Amino acid sequence: MLSLNGQGSRRRFLRGGVSVLGVPLLGAVGASAAEGGVVTVDTATAVDAERMRSLIAFTMLTMDTPHPIPYGAEIFDSTTGVSLMRAVNRVSEDHDPSGHGEIVTIRKACAKLQARLLKGYTLYTTCEPCPMCMSCCLWAGLDRVVYGATIEDAARFGHQIMIPSVEVARRTDLKCSVTGPVERDRALELFTNAKMRAVMKAWK
Numbered sequence: 001m002l003s004l005n006g007q008g009s010r011r012r013f014l015r016g017g018v019s020v021l022g023v024p025l026l027g028a029v030g031a032s033a034a035e036g037g038v039v040t041v042d043t044a045t046a047v048d049a050e051r052m053r054s055l056i057a058f059t060m061l062t063m064d065t066p067h068p069i070p071y072g073a074e075i076f077d078s079t080t081g082v083s084l085m086r087a088v089n090r091v092s093e094d095h096d097p098s099g100h101g102e103i104v105t106i107r108k109a110c111a112k113l114q115a116r117l118l119k120g121y122t123l124y125t126t127c128e129p130c131p132m133c134m135s136c137c138l139w140a141g142l143d144r145v146v147y148g149a150t151i152e153d154a155a156r157f158g159h160q161i162m163i164p165s166v167e168v169a170r171r172t173d174l175k176c177s178v179t180g181p182v183e184r185d186r187a188l189e190l191f192t193n194a195k196m197r198a199v200m201k202a203w204k
């Protein structure tokens, strides 16, 4: 497993008093609900881990394309478990700074449903949503967000905005539960892939 402490995050990372580096369960961590907000942080299930592994494998397919990317997302019906949409980050392909994996997937899912809200749906993402994406998850009314690698993990490989998804979710009256990290080591393989590293160097 990659060191999370030794190489350290470059910037102070706010966790808002919610520990997500506690006891691992299926590669995931559950923590108590954050105080002062309506966000809940729940515990990953075996189904969460299975879906995350599948999403990571889907995202890994980009390594053999002209646009390798470690960021993929998938939206499932929270009740039936049926997959509604999955997609990867398209920032480079679309010349769109907002084209993160979560945003692209939410846009496509809403277009498919011809709806502006995704209540009753859960979003999985290979990396913890950035503040922009977590805000979009909240605006979309998603029930739940489940992530793989953490923002701290991603920050070791490129620029990030160091506000945890839980912190974003806590500062609103919109309800959404957050779970992660799930299958963190496997998600990190997206970042450490040799083809991905080569592309990331070009990003800097």
Ligand SMILES: [Zn+2]
Residues within 6 Å of the ligand: 100, 101, 102, 129, 130, 131, 132, 133, 134
């Ligand atoms: Zn994002």
